[in-house]
Amino acid sequence: MTYQELSEQIAQKQSYLCVGLDTDLKKLPHHLLTEPDPVFAFNRAIIDATADLAVAYKPNIAFYEAQGPRGWESLQKTLDYIPANCFTIADAKRGDIGNTSGLYARAFFDPAAAGLHFDSITVAPYMGHDSVTPFLDYEGKWVILLALTSNPGSADFQRQSLGEQELFEAVIETANSWAGPDRIMFVVGATQAAELGRIRQLAPKNFLLVPGVGAQGGSLEDVSRYGLTTDGGLLVNASRSILYASGGTDFARRARAEAVSLQQEMARHLQAIR
Numbered sequence: 001m002t003y004q005e006l007s008e009q010i011a012q013k014q015s016y017l018c019v020g021l022d023t024d025l026k027k028l029p030h031h032l033l034t035e036p037d038p039v040f041a042f043n044r045a046i047i048d049a050t051a052d053l054a055v056a057y058k059p060n061i062a063f064y065e066a067q068g069p070r071g072w073e074s075l076q077k078t079l080d081y082i083p084a085n086c087f088t089i090a091d092a093k094r095g096d097i098g099n100t101s102g103l104y105a106r107a108f109f110d111p112a113a114a115g116l117h118f119d120s121i122t123v124a125p126y127m128g129h130d131s132v133t134p135f136l137d138y139e140g141k142w143v144i145l146l147a148l149t150s151n152p153g154s155a156d157f158q159r160q161s162l163g164e165q166e167l168f169e170a171v172i173e174t175a176n177s178w179a180g181p182d183r184i185m186f187v188v189g190a191t192q193a194a195e196l197g198r199i200r201q202l203a204p205k206n207f208l209l210v211p212g213v214g215a216q217g218g219s220l221e222d223v224s225r226y227g228l229t230t231d232g233g234l235l236v237n238a239s240r241s242i243l244y245a246s247g248g249t250d251f252a253r254r255a256r257a258e259a260v261s262l263q264q265e266m267a268r269h270l271q272a273i274r
Contacts, residue, residue, distance in 0.1 A: 001087050001119050001140075002140070002182065003181065003182040003207075003231070006055065006087055006232070007231040007232050009055045009085055009086075009087070010231075010232035010270070011232070011270075012053055012266035013052070013053065013054075013055055013263070014053060014263065014264075014266065014270055014271075015031065015053055015054065015055055015179065015262075015263040015264055015266050015267065016228075016232055016234045016235055016236055016237060016266055016270075017050075017053055017054045017055060017056070017235075017238065017239075017259060017262050017266060018054065018055065018056035018057065018058050018087075018205075018209065018213070018235040018236060018237040018238070019046065019047075019050050019056070019057050019058070019238065019239070019242055019243075019259065020057075020058045020059075020060060020065075020087070020091070020237045020238065020239030020242075020243075021043055021046070021057055021058065021059040021060070021078060021239075021242065021243070022059075022060040022239045022240070023039050023042055023043055023063050023064075023074075023243065024063060025039060025067065026079050026143055027243075027244055027247070028042050029042075029246075029247055029248055029249060029251050031249055032049065033087060037070075037073070037074055037077065039064075039067070039068060039071070039074040039078075040073075040074045040077045040078055040081075041099075042243075042251075043059075043074070043078040043081070044078075044081055044213050045251070045252040045255075046084060046242070046254065046255055047078075047081055047083075048258060049252040049253070049255050049256040049259070050242065050259045051082075051083050051086065052256060053256075053259045053260060053262075053263040054086060054259065055086060055087060055235065056086055056087035056088070056089060056235050056237075056252045057082050057086055057087075057088055057089070058059075058088075058089035058091050058209075059075055059078060059079070059089075059090065059091065059093055059240075060091040060239075061090055061091060061092040066258070071084050071172045072114075075116070076115050076116060079116060079117065087119050087120070088115070088118045088120070089117045089118065089119070089120045089121070089209070089235075089236070090108045090118040090119075090120065090121040090122070091121065091122050092104070092108065092121055092122060093122050093123065093124050093130070093146065094121060094122075094123055094124070094135075095123050095124035095125065095126060095127055095131045096127065096131055097127065097130065097131060098130045098131065098133075098134055101123075101130075101132070101134040101135060102120075102130050102134040102137070103136045104134075104135075105121070105134050105137065105138055105141075107249075108121050108136070108171075109121070109135075109138040118141075118150065119140075119141065119142060120141060120142035120143065120144050120185070121141075121142075121143065121144065122144045122145075122146065122187060122209075123135060123143050123144065123145055123146070123169050124145075124146050125145045125146060125175060129174075129178055132145070132175070132178060133178060136178065136179050136183055140255070142183055142184070142185060143183065143185070144184075144185040144186070144187055144209050145171065145172075145180070145184065145185070145186050145187065146171075146186075146187045147168045147171055147172055147186040147187055147188055148168040148187075148188050148189060148192045148195055148199070149187060149188075149189045149192075149201070150189020150190060150191040150192060150211065150212040150218065151189070154192075155171050158171075162203065165236050169193075169198065169199075169202060171186075172186055172199065172203050172206075176202070176203065176206070178211045180185065180205075181203070181205035181206040181207070184206060185206055185208060185209055185235075186199070186203060186206055186208055186209070187205040187208075187209050187210075187211070188208045188209070188210055189210070189211060189212045189218065190210050190211065190212030190213045190218020190219065190220075190222075190236070191212050191218050191224075193194035193218065193219055193223050193226055193227075194222075196208075196222075196223065196226035196227045197226050200226065200227065200229075204229070205229070205231070205233075206232055206233075207232070207233055207234065207235060208227055208235070209215070209237065210223050210227065210234060210235065210236045210237065211237040211239075212237075213236050213237070213238055213241075213262070220236060220262065220265055220266070220269075221265075221269070223236060224236075224265075224266070224269035226270075228269060228270070228273050229273075230274075233268075236262075236266070238258070238259075238262060241258055242255045242258045242259055242262075243255065245257065245258045
């Protein structure tokens, strides 16, 4: 999906919602456990309930890797089921020396290899440009770099001073010399909304993937105020608040209700910047 296509989807759906498919087998409604593939059955129902409201889906790869080969099968079926007009993110947080990163890229981007065809992948930039550029070798695919995350330990390294900059600012500035905003996004936690003004100065055109709204307590209003651009510029992720809105047979209906609430607020913020 191109930058323009993603921006058009945001305008069309009046939404910048990304649904995180962090599907935990231990948290699934009990009635799904008799399904041949409970994880895929759950994901399919969530996608059916939210596809007209979401512009992106983000499976967290750890939830699928933890189930071994069965989990990878669930992941592939889920990816194949996501509508073509939705942006797909492999939340894998990969990053290693060049030849290894090249194989990670092949696994998630080349359907002739592992069968997966994600639009993008999250990458940890700590090892520098040669750990990131192999992902950029795949034309039309996106790299989403960790910049300023919302976990308590983010301050251990990301907020370290480098003279007049902090490390997360150097990551953004340096990464934008590797590729343009049509190929690189940045992860910024919703609980870091106060820093979005600084980040927008360094990355005025880049899309930002913002987790932490919903169960983690991030403010959609603050994120939208400081992060939205005329192109959209945001993918705000919600996972647990949508997936586990109910543990019963009404889980999909309740998931949709939560997604509708987020989309309606997003529509108001989008209208306000026009």
